Structure formats: structure tokens, C-alpha cells
Amino acid sequence: MRENGSHKSGEVALEFDAWFQCINGCSGRYELNEVIYNCPHCGDLLEVTHDLERLKKRSAEEWKNLFDERYRRHDWPYGSSVWGKKELVCPNVDNDNIVSTYEGGSNLFWAERLGQQLGLEELWVKQCGMAHSGSFKDLGMTVLVSMVKQMRTEGQDIKAVACASTGDTSASLAAYCAVAGIPAIVFLPRNKISMTQLIQPITHGVMTFSLDTDFDGCMKIVKSICQEKEIYLANSMNSLRLEGQKTISFELTQQFDQEVPDFIIVPGGNLGNVSAIGKGYEMMYELGIINKLPRLVCAQAERANPLVRSFKRGFKSFKSIQARKTLASAIQIGAPVSVKKAIRALQKFDGIVEEATENELANAAGRANKTGLLCCPHTGVALAVMEKLLKRGVIKKNHRVVVISTANGLKFTDFLVKYHSNTLRGVEPECLFKPYELPADESRIRQTINEALDGNLTV
Amino acid sequence: MRENGSHKSGEVALEFDAWFQCINGCSGRYELNEVIYNCPHCGDLLEVTHDLERLKKRSAEEWKNLFDERYRRHDWPYGSSVWGKKELVCPNVDNDNIVSTYEGGSNLFWAERLGQQLGLEELWVKQCGMAHSGSFKDLGMTVLVSMVKQMRTEGQDIKAVACASTGDTSASLAAYCAVAGIPAIVFLPRNKISMTQLIQPITHGVMTFSLDTDFDGCMKIVKSICQEKEIYLANSMNSLRLEGQKTISFELTQQFDQEVPDFIIVPGGNLGNVSAIGKGYEMMYELGIINKLPRLVCAQAERANPLVRSFKRGFKSFKSIQARKTLASAIQIGAPVSVKKAIRALQKFDGIVEEATENELANAAGRANKTGLLCCPHTGVALAVMEKLLKRGVIKKNHRVVVISTANGLKFTDFLVKYHSNTLRGVEPECLFKPYELPADESRIRQTINEALDGNLTV
Numbered sequence: 001m002r003e004n005g006s007h008k009s010g011e012v013a014l015e016f017d018a019w020f021q022c023i024n025g026c027s028g029r030y031e032l033n034e035v036i037y038n039c040p041h042c043g044d045l046l047e048v049t050h051d052l053e054r055l056k057k058r059s060a061e062e063w064k065n066l067f068d069e070r071y072r073r074h075d076w077p078y079g080s081s082v083w084g085k086k087e088l089v090c091p092n093v094d095n096d097n098i099v100s101t102y103e104g105g106s107n108l109f110w111a112e113r114l115g116q117q118l119g120l121e122e123l124w125v126k127q128c129g130m131a132h133s134g135s136f137k138d139l140g141m142t143v144l145v146s147m148v149k150q151m152r153t154e155g156q157d158i159k160a161v162a163c164a165s166t167g168d169t170s171a172s173l174a175a176y177c178a179v180a181g182i183p184a185i186v187f188l189p190r191n192k193i194s195m196t197q198l199i200q201p202i203t204h205g206v207m208t209f210s211l212d213t214d215f216d217g218c219m220k221i222v223k224s225i226c227q228e229k230e231i232y233l234a235n236s237m238n239s240l241r242l243e244g245q246k247t248i249s250f251e252l253t254q255q256f257d258q259e260v261p262d263f264i265i266v267p268g269g270n271l272g273n274v275s276a277i278g279k280g281y282e283m284m285y286e287l288g289i290i291n292k293l294p295r296l297v298c299a300q301a302e303r304a305n306p307l308v309r310s311f312k313r314g315f316k317s318f319k320s321i322q323a324r325k326t327l328a329s330a331i332q333i334g335a336p337v338s339v340k341k342a343i344r345a346l347q348k349f350d351g352i353v354e355e356a357t358e359n360e361l362a363n364a365a366g367r368a369n370k371t372g373l374l375c376c377p378h379t380g381v382a383l384a385v386m387e388k389l390l391k392r393g394v395i396k397k398n399h400r401v402v403v404i405s406t407a408n409g410l411k412f413t414d415f416l417v418k419y420h421s422n423t424l425r426g427v428e429p430e431c432l433f434k435p436y437e438l439p440a441d442e443s444r445i446r447q448t449i450n451e452a453l454d455g456n457l458t459v
Numbered sequence: 460m461r462e463n464g465s466h467k468s469g470e471v472a473l474e475f476d477a478w479f480q481c482i483n484g485c486s487g488r489y490e491l492n493e494v495i496y497n498c499p500h501c502g503d504l505l506e507v508t509h510d511l512e513r514l515k516k517r518s519a520e521e522w523k524n525l526f527d528e529r530y531r532r533h534d535w536p537y538g539s540s541v542w543g544k545k546e547l548v549c550p551n552v553d554n555d556n557i558v559s560t561y562e563g564g565s566n567l568f569w570a571e572r573l574g575q576q577l578g579l580e581e582l583w584v585k586q587c588g589m590a591h592s593g594s595f596k597d598l599g600m601t602v603l604v605s606m607v608k609q610m611r612t613e614g615q616d617i618k619a620v621a622c623a624s625t626g627d628t629s630a631s632l633a634a635y636c637a638v639a640g641i642p643a644i645v646f647l648p649r650n651k652i653s654m655t656q657l658i659q660p661i662t663h664g665v666m667t668f669s670l671d672t673d674f675d676g677c678m679k680i681v682k683s684i685c686q687e688k689e690i691y692l693a694n695s696m697n698s699l700r701l702e703g704q705k706t707i708s709f710e711l712t713q714q715f716d717q718e719v720p721d722f723i724i725v726p727g728g729n730l731g732n733v734s735a736i737g738k739g740y741e742m743m744y745e746l747g748i749i750n751k752l753p754r755l756v757c758a759q760a761e762r763a764n765p766l767v768r769s770f771k772r773g774f775k776s777f778k779s780i781q782a783r784k785t786l787a788s789a790i791q792i793g794a795p796v797s798v799k800k801a802i803r804a805l806q807k808f809d810g811i812v813e814e815a816t817e818n819e820l821a822n823a824a825g826r827a828n829k830t831g832l833l834c835c836p837h838t839g840v841a842l843a844v845m846e847k848l849l850k851r852g853v854i855k856k857n858h859r860v861v862v863i864s865t866a867n868g869l870k871f872t873d874f875l876v877k878y879h880s881n882t883l884r885g886v887e888p889e890c891l892f893k894p895y896e897l898p899a900d901e902s903r904i905r906q907t908i909n910e911a912l913d914g915n916l917t918v
Binding site: 071072073074101105107108112113127131132133134160176177180181185187190195198202203204208210211212217220225255257366369370371372374408410411417419431433436437439440442445446448452453 | 592618639657897901
């Protein structure tokens with residue numbers, strides 16, 4: 001803990017500053033290099049708070065120009081789209097300690113054909129899965145692992161970094177720790193994640209526990225293990241990660257030439273991402289970089305929908321549930337850690353929470369893939385929810401809509417294989433494509449093609 | 460065919476110009492929108508030739524500044540790192556016809572830890588697999604599919620685009636055609652590519668043939684099918700693709716602030732990529748953008764090594780072989796299409812051709828993954844060859860070395876699963892990591908961790 005407004009004696013004052021603070025407003029500020037995840041007064045989550053007054057000393061124009069100058073250039077570490085916004089993300093890390101894989105800068109894909117098919121003029125898919133470890137988690141993990149490197153460099157006894165995961169977090173933590181040479185421990189629910197997601201931490205050589213429980217069970221265990229300060233907790237209860245994730249908002253603003261879209265649709269499980277995106281837009285709004293806010297939509301799987309239930313009660317209460325098995329395994333979470341932050345963000349951003357069934361999410365992904373995307377099931381959830389809001393008239397034809405694609409579809413090819421072979425329970429595939437398995441017999445092949453050409457080759 | 464030096468009458472002269480021309484120097488120039496793949500005189504490959512004199516009217520400095528201004532910005536289509544070099548790639552396509560997924564700009568990963576372990580100060584891995592369809596093939600496919608869109612717009616009767624593939628080409632072709640709404644047909648060798656690679660064209664809804672033959676057999680069939688002009692050939696015999704792929708060189712030059720590395724190591728199967736990278740450097744050299752050339756290294760799997768055999772004979776002759784089954788399935792090619800172009804490039808660039816066994820490629824990938832990379836088997840081939848040249852003293856400690864990582868490791872997780880479970884024939888895994896499969900019993904987990912912490916947690 002530190003005195004309000006100042007660093008511990010002996011430290012040089014930073015030009016910019018950030019600290020941990022209780023989300024419920026309890027007193028107390030804590031350094032970002034302290035091992036602390038919860039408020040000592042009320043036990044609730046902490047959040048990273050930035051000294052906005054110092055940040056406001058630069059004009060909106062100056063920030064915009066600075067970010068644009070750095071964007072995707074090669075000046076370490078600012079070419080990373082996370083560290084290109086370092087002052088607003090984590091000014092307290094020395095550049096020497098930054099562990100980066102050139103995060104962000106992912107394509108904002110204009111889904112022109114899909115939009116046309118659905119009757120939406122401006123549908124954009126933010127391809128966050130085009131990342132080192134294949135998901136948006138890298139955006140936050142670079143901040144957390146960099147801070148751990150800094151703490152170890154400063155002499156703190158952190159023996160390992162640990163997380164519970166539905167697959168993407170562990171892959172990201174493992175990759176960054178392997179890059180930095182820091183030991184890591186990951187806890188995964190057995191048989192509930194894809195083989196691709198399981199092999200990532202294994203091949204990075206980190207300690208991988210595959211446990212007979214679900215994500216919420218893994219979370220309980222990692223929280224207990226991390227009571228010992230020498231094992232540092234990397235889950236999103238550790239709000240350092242949200243600081244990196246919020247750069248999705250900064251980047252969308254750059255990619256839309258400072259304009260703000262009408263709707264942003266984010267798959268929601270642990271609810272860190274929707275909170276982070278909200279926080280990013282809020283910060284830009286306060287700094288005058290933008291002058292309106294988007295509507296945020298949190299998209300949940302119907303089989304893991306605690307926030308949908310709370311939304312229907314006007315957010316008057318929230319109850320954890322037992323999440324049921326869903327294809328959208330990364331958001332199969334019944335007791336989301338960041339629920340308070342998410343509700344706060346959704347209330348500020350005129351937010352909506354909506355759900356998608358297994359059939360809806362799989363077919364939304366199938367339809368999108370036919371137009372050249374390669375969606376993970378969670379992106380399917382977001383797309384299905386977008387379609388619902390469009391049908392319902394909440395999203396209108398001329399709205400500019402961004403769907404956040406959270407992970408690389410290559411991580412979930414099992415899902416696609418099963419979809420196209422019609423073996424997913426509860427799913428009636430609309431896009432049933434199969435390969436033609438033939439001997440290398442030219443005349444048979446030619447005949448097959450000619451028949452197709454006479455019909456319509458695009459299936 | 461057109462008159463030398465001028466477009467067909469009636470067309471507006473382009474500020475810059477490019478055309479097809481025979482690689483053996485036979486007379487004749489052909490428009491890039493003609494359906495022609497081979498020289499009508501000698502039957503050999505064509506290549507895209509640029510009007511260098513026109514390009515030289517701009518100074519090296521002007522080109523450099525133009526490319527840098529556009530690099531990863533949001534001005535369509537120049538934010539794509541391929542189209543950001545449009546004048547040097549394919550000036551003949553109208554921007555309206557460009558089909559792009561924001562190609563290039565992939566991380567040039569500084570493999571600091573791996574380099575340290577191997578005793579190499581500057582080891583860089585160009586992450587070409589961080590692409591829309593998960594491989595470097597997108598760089599070329601955007602050019603080819605854009606040209607097809609242009610030809611169709613101009614009224615040419617092209618009913619479909621076809622390719623034979625070892626997996627990555629078909630995934631890329633399928634994605635781009637799905638984005639553009641153009642029918643596609645792909646030919647894949649049955650049971651010789653990963654399930655992930657097979658599902659990509661299927662989910663994009665293109666006509667997918669899974670044939671009982673190998674790549675060379677698929678190639679034979681597609682060539683025959685494409686005799687009919689209404690089915691356009693997308694294999695790298697079609698040299699339009701190489702024009703996009705050569706931007707790897709342009710981009711490396713930008714990423715190294717106009718410096719040229721000492722060695723570039725490229726996995727080699729059909730040999731288009733090594734040819735393209737050579738062509739890119741050559742073009743920059745002629746335009747004065749760089750003033751030295753890198754040494755090119757082509758890395759082949761020992762089980763599919765026709766170019767290694769030719770290199771050992773001083774390139775005096777080249778014989779196709781029957782490629783044997785290798786983990787590096789994307790380069791399991793015995794009759795490489797671009798062999799002449801590759802040999803020409805390697806001779807100009809003081810090139811080397813070297814091979815890696817199954818054991819070498821798998822363990823090179825395993826070691827790299829332990830330092831945070833996620834290598835496909837082909838990247839493993841390149842890394843293994845790099846290690847060999849380092850041991851042999853050809854590559855020295857202080858050389859700057861770039862390894863081209865051609866595909867996303869997420870496409871080849873089967874390989875990693877088998878590697879870490881020690882079920883790959885001919886491979887003795889050095890990095891045998893396994894998950895701890897346990898019930899969610901905290902005390903047992905804690906004990907396991909403590910034992911590991913007492914030992915060495917990084918495996």
C-alpha cells in the first residue's frame with residue numbers, strides 16, 4: 001500500500017501513474033507491483049486506476065497523434081498496439097521488462113458479403129484471434145507477464161505464475177512465460193477444452209494440470225494455491241490484464257479514423273473483456289479523444305447465461321449458476337469473476353445482454369465461414385446475438401456494428417469437423433458441406449465438376 | 460498477347476506496368492489478365508515482369524517513404540502490406556477489384572531465448588502464419604483472386620478457380636474466393652494433410668476433392684482440368700501468386716529499418732516461396748532501396764529433398780523424385796513447379812540447400828516451442844537446417860538470421876500431440892511434456908507443485 005497520490009519514498013515520480021484501487025470505492029491505493037488481488041476492506045476486486053489529471057495534460061490531439069505515430073511501427077516496444085498506448089495502459093513497467101509479441105493490430109475485417117446476406121451495411125469483425133497464441137488474451141497477458149518480470153527483476157520472490165483457464169488464457173500465459181523464461185502453472189478442466197488448447201501450454205513446457213472439474217472448480221483451486229504470495233495469480237481477477245484488453249477500444253478508434261461504432265458485440269464468459277472494452281471507451285471519452293460511446297452487447301451461450309438472467313431482472317441481482325456444457329467452451333462459466341465491472345460498463349453504455357442456443361451459435365458460425373471467415377464457437381455466439389438484435393430491429397440496417405472475434409478458428413476445428421459431419425447434439429447444420437472422396441480418376445472428377453458447374457458451384 | 464511495351468489498343472496506359480514473360484527468355488509478352496500459364500514457344504513457366512525503367516522514375520527514398528506511409532494504415536487497400544506495394548506487385552488491378560484480408564504485417568519475432576540457447580545473437584522468426592487463413596499463402600492469393608475478380612468484372616467467362624494443394628494453398632484460395640463470392644475447386648491428397656487443413660476449404664463452402672494420390676498426383680489432375688479456360692489455375696505455376704509472396708522481402712526490409720539480414724531460411728517444397736523472396740530482394744536492389752543481398756537458404760525435408768540432391772551436384776541437373784511421407788506435409792513434394800526459378804534465385808543469392816530428418820525437424824520445433832513459439836513442422840525444418848548451418852560454422856554467432864515460419868502452428872496440433880506423447884515414428888522427442896491428470900483435490904495438487912518447485916519448475 002502507498003500514500004495516496006505518491007509512490008513509495010525513494011522511487012522516482014513517474015510522468016504518468018496508475019495504481020490498484022477497490023472497485024467499491026474503499027479507501028487505499030496499492031502499487032501495481034504489489035501481490036494483491038482483492039480489497040483488504042471488503043474483499044471485492046481491485047481495478048487499475050489511472051491518474052487522469054496527469055493524462056489530461058496532453059490534449060486529445062496529442063494522444064491521437066502519438067498513438068498513430070507508434071501504431072504497427074518497429075520502435076520497441078511501441079509497435080505493439082498495447083504498448084503503443086503504454087501511458088494509458090501501464091506506465092509503471094520499465095520498457096526493459098516488457099514481454100511482448102507485437103500485440104494487437106489485428107484486422108478489422110469488413111464482412112461485406114455476410115452483411116449483405118443479413119441486410120446490414122456495415123458489419124465488421126475484429127479479428128482478435130490473429131495473435132501470437134491465437135486469442136485476444138495476449139492483449140492482457142503481455143501486461144501481466146511484463147509486470148511479473150519487473151517484480152522478479154526488483155527482487156520479489158515470485159516462483160511461478162498460475163491461472164485457471166478454459167483454454168485461451170492458459171495458452172497465452174504459457175506462451176508469454178515461455179518467451180520470458182518465467183515458470184508457469186495452468187489448471188484446465190479435463191475433457192472440456194479442445195485438444196489444440198490443451199497442447200499449447202504443454203508444448204510451451206509449463207506445468208499443466210488437467211483436472212476432473214469445470215472451469216469454476218479450477219478457479220477455486222488456483223485462488224487457493226495463489227494465497228501463497230510466491231505463486232502469482234494470472235486470472236482476470238488480477239485486473240492488470242484488463243488494462244491490456246481495453247486497447248481493443250483504442251485500436252477500433254484508430255481503425256475507424258476516430259469514429260465510434262454504434263454497436264460492439266462481445267462474447268461473455270468471465271466478463272473481463274466486455275468490462276475492459278467499456279473501460280477503454282470511457283477513458284477515451286474522458287480524455288476527449290472521442291465524443292460519443294458505442295452500445296455494448298454482451299453475448300452469452302444460453303447454456304452458461306448468468307448475466308442474461310440478471311439483465312432480465314434489470315441487473316437488480318446477480319446469481320451464479322452451474323454452467324452447462326456448451327460448444328462455446330471458453331465462455332462456459334457460471335460464476336464470472338468480473339461481473340460487477342461488466343454490469344457497471346453495460347449500464348453506462350446502454351448495454352444489452354443476449355444469448356444464443358447451440359443451434360444458433362453453430363449456424364451463425366457456419367454462415368459466416370461460408371463468406372470467408374473461420375469462426376470459433378464464441379464468435380458464433382456473438383454473430384448469432386447480432387442476428388437476433390437485427391431481426392428485432394434493435395440493430396438497424398445502417399448501423400455500424402463490430403463483432404469481437406475472440407479466438408482463432410484454427411483452435412476449434414473439431415467443432416467445424418463435427419458441424420459439417422452433422423454430429424453436434426442439438427445442432428441442425430444449415431451448411432452441410434462434405435469433401436468428394438474419389439480415386440485420382442480424371443474422367444470421374446471432370447464429370448463431378450461438370451455436374452456442379454451445370455448446377456451452382458457455390459454450395 | 461500484346462505488342463511489346465504497350466497495352467492492347469483502347470486501353471489507358473498505366474503509370475506502372477507488368478506482364479507475363481517466359482522464364483527462358485522466349486519472345487512474347489502476355490497481359491496479366493490473360494488465361495495463360497506457360498510459354499507457347501517452349502512450354503516452360505511464365506513470370507511476371509515489371510517495367511523497371513518506369514519504376515526507377517521514383518527514387519529509392521520515394522519508394523521507401525511511400526511504403527512506410529501506407530504500412531498497416533487504414534487507407535484501403537494500402538494498409539495490406541501486399542497492396543501497400545501495389546506498384547511493384549501488380550499495378551494492373553483496379554482497387555475496386557482487390558480482395559484483401561489485410562495481408563502481411565506479421566510479427567518479426569525476436570527469438571531471444573532460443574537464440575541464446577543456440578548461441579546466436581540475432582535470431583528472428585517471421586511469423587507468416589499469423590494470417591487470415593493461417594499461412595503465408597495469403598500473400599500471393601490476394602493478388603491472384605483480385606486478378607480473377609478483375610477478369611470476371613471485365614466479362615471473361617471464368618466459372619471457377621482451382622488448385623492442387625498440400626493444405627495451405629487450398630485453405631487460402633477457399634477463404635479468398637469465399638470472401639469474393641467466386642466459386643473454387645480444390646484438390647487435396649487424401650489422408651496426407653491435417654484435419655484442420657481439410658476442414659478449411661469445406662467450411663468455406665468450396666468444392667473439395669480428397670483424392671487417393673499425393674500432391675504431385677493432384678497437381679497433374681488440376682493442370683489437366685484447367686486446360687479448359689473457364690477454370691482458372693491458382694497453383695504457383697501461375698506466377699501472379701509469387702508477386703504477392705515477394706512482399707515478405709519488402710516487409711523484412713521495413714522491419715529491419717532498411718537493413719538486410721545475413722541469412723534467410725525458407726522451407727522448400729514447391730519452391731515458389733524461395734523464388735519469390737529472392738525476386739523481392741532483387742527488385743529492391745535494382746531500385747536502390749537496398750545495397751546488399753542476403754544469403755538464401757532453402758530447407759527441405761530429407762524425405763522430400765529433390766533440390767538438396769541437385770544442390771549437391773552444383774545444380775548441374777535436377778531430377779524429380781517420389782516424395783516420401785514426412786511430418787512436413789506441406790513440403791512433401793517431389794516434382795516442384797518453381798524449381799528453375801528457385802535455382803536461379805539461389806545462384807544469385809549465394810544460396811544453400813540443406814535438409815532435415817524427421818527427428819531433427821520435430822525436435823527443432825519442440826525446442827523452439829519451449830521458448831514460446833508454436834511451430835508447424837515446416838518451420839521445424841527451417842529451424843533444424845539453421846541449427847546445422849550454425850554448427851557447421853556457415854552461420855556465425857553474430858550473423859543476423861531470419862527463419863521464415865510459413866504456417867500457423869495451430870494448423871498442426873496433431874503433430875504436437877503426437878510429439879509430446881512420443882508416438883511419431885522416427886522421432887525421439889527431447890521435450891517430453893505431459894499434463895498432470897488429477898482429481899480436483901487441492902492437497903494433492905499442492906504437493907505436486909511443491910515437489911516441482913523444489914526441483915525446477917521449468918521442465
